Amino acid sequence: MEWVALVDNLEAFNKYPWGGICYERTLFGLQRALENRVSKYQDKKKTKGEAAVEAYSLVGFPYAFQVWAYEAIPLIGLKYATRVSERYPRILNWSATSAPRSTEVENVFLEPHLTFHSLLTPTLEEQQQDYYKHVDKQGASAEMLHQSNASQDAKNDDLRHEKSSSDTAAYVAAATAAMAEETTNDAITHQ
Numbered sequence: 001m002e003w004v005a006l007v008d009n010l011e012a013f014n015k016y017p018w019g020g021i022c023y024e025r026t027l028f029g030l031q032r033a034l035e036n037r038v039s040k041y042q043d044k045k046k047t048k049g050e051a052a053v054e055a056y057s058l059v060g061f062p063y064a065f066q067v068w069a070y071e072a073i074p075l076i077g078l079k080y081a082t083r084v085s086e087r088y089p090r091i092l093n094w095s096a097t098s099a100p101r102s103t104e105v106e107n108v109f110l111e112p113h114l115t116f117h118s119l120l121t122p123t124l125e126e127q128q129q130d131y132y133k134h135v136d137k138q139g140a141s142a143e144m145l146h147q148s149n150a151s152q153d154a155k156n157d158d159l160r161h162e163k164s165s166s167d168t169a170a171y172v173a174a175a176t177a178a179m180a181e182e183t184t185n186d187a188i189t190h191q
Helices: 002-006 010-015 018-032 037-051 062-072 074-080 102-108 130-137 142-160 163-184
Strands: 081-083 094-096
Touching (some): 018 062, 062 074, 062 094, 074 081, 074 102
Antiparallel strands (some): 081 094
């Protein structure tokens, strides 16, 4: 009900941290999207045979996560999307070219020299936005973000062999594939 009250106060509405709400909802949706789907599908297959179908929905704003994957993991962007411009916001820069299966995206993480960026360097236009000024107040300058990317790129090979990194990679692969499929279809049919 907190959000309903904001409708009557345009200034408060515009200052509300909608990005945080969207992020939390999207993350929750991605974490729960495939929960228990295998067992549900197997149960349906017992009763319906080959006609069994299991679908899921992604809540929040999963396309933002998909675009983040294109930018943070350049090989995913190269394989499954086309950069159509260099605009602000970044979400306008990409057009999906295919809806890969999760195994295809998982294979990206097996590439021997995979590059990924844990932080994206803000563009000049992004640095001029009000939200960036807030980030800057938290101590994350553009120089720090750039240094973080440079040091992260140097550590990519080591991180790939750590369990937490492989778990994250598997999660990103599954979520990215799920979102790409969701972009193309409203539901996924498992065979």
